[in-house]
Amino acid sequence: MLYSLPDRILVAFLAIRLMISCGPAGADGNAQAVGPCIMSDHSGSVIFDGICTVARSGLARIANEDRCNFDTYEVHLPTGKTLDVRRGDQNAGCRSEVNGIPAQFLVVEPNGYVTVASRSGETLRFFSGQRESVPSYDNDLRGIESCAGPESYGAFLQTLYQAYAVDASASNGYLSKKLDSDVFWPFGGSYPVGTATARKNDDILRIGIPVRATYYGVPLSRMIFEFGLSYNYSSETFLFDASRSEIKAKFGAALANEEKNRQALYGDSGWAYVQDGEPGAFTCDYSD
Known part of the structure; x- marks a missing residue:
């Protein structure tokens, strides 16, 4: 089900005003995925629930004199808007961000879903298409x-x-x-x-x-x-x-x-x- 998504909601999600662009996914030939995405506010109420197209690529840039490597997701929302989601390496001190604004946290699940949250409590969860095969430590850490x-x-x-x-x-x-x-x-x-x-x-x-x-x-x-x-x-x-x-x-x-x-x-x-x-x-x- 698709809900109305006024620009003020996007502004709340990103914590401050954002430059939100529109454009075709995968224009640069990056890997694409099409799958469910859902945005919720700080109380858990659904803002929208629909299908997003996601283009993924790698990125390196200089930030604060340190080289930060990012996984970048270009998330095309069902409203026609686009979010630039960047997953930074926390262990290297590289923050995750959305359209240049620091995120509260960003997690990638082994099943390919990504969840990103703003500092004011809004969350976006989308399918990236990037499934991983990771080991289970269930037996090694049991208890x-x-x-x-x-x-x-x-x-x-x-x-x-x-x-x-x-x-x-x-x-x-x-x-x-x-x-x-x-x-x-x-x-x-x-x-x-x-x-x-x-x-x-x-x-x-x-x-x-x-x-x-x-x-x-x-x-x-x-x-x-x-x-x-x-x-x-x-x-x-x-x-x-x-x-x-x-x-x-x-x-x-x-x-x-x-x-x-x-x-x-x-x-x-x-x-x-x-x-x-x-x-x-x-x-x-x-x-x-």
């Missing part, structure tokens, strides 16, 4: 939403810490993996030493590992681990290509149950929780 995991996951964490650990008195800064230490990587293939980052900040060792996988059907984009260097502390954070509301709906009950159990044992709070902000993430805290 993480209850702050547990299989034996192989525990071995991974132990070797990960050993590969980067330094004395608490060492200087702060980025760290390289020790040449004589191997990280047990239970997820298939080899440990991504070239893309993982490790940094010491006072008594905390923080290691971030970008991944391309799913966990119970939800796209997983990054795993972040923190370890105490002079006291008993660790935490695990899992960042998804999904909204906070999706993560809360999928994993919130298990996290809340673990939080309740730990409060009963240790008091205080903040042991297991869905993080604030976008995109969606959850954390387990193991500090004493």
Whole structure:
């Protein structure tokens, strides 16, 4: 069903005034897809629900003296309007945007759908035609939403810490993996030493590992681990290509149950929780 889409709605979606253009999709020969698209306002009410034509290409540009690579989607709405949606690499500090305006978040699902949200709460979901074959970490991470995991996951964490650990008195800064230490990587293939980052900040060792996988059907984009260097502390954070509301709906009950159990044992709070902000993430805290 197609709803009326006045220009003021597009202005609200993009947060400020936009230059919205019209033109034929695929004029430059880029790959095209035709499929469903839907736009909703901040309350979830549908603004339009129809068929969009999407042309996709790659793009590189200089931004703030850093080269940012984008996946670009030229989304032709059923109203005749066009949106230029650009997916930036968050791990490289490159923001996603729509017609040059920063987006609150942008996620790409393995089934080829893209969801982009404005900072005022409007969302657009469309089919890009870009289906991906990504591994499932269901068995490798089983139980993480209850702050547990299989034996192989525990071995991974132990070797990960050993590969980067330094004395608490060492200087702060980025760290390289020790040449004589191997990280047990239970997820298939080899440990991504070239893309993982490790940094010491006072008594905390923080290691971030970008991944391309799913966990119970939800796209997983990054795993972040923190370890105490002079006291008993660790935490695990899992960042998804999904909204906070999706993560809360999928994993919130298990996290809340673990939080309740730990409060009963240790008091205080903040042991297991869905993080604030976008995109969606959850954390387990193991500090004493």
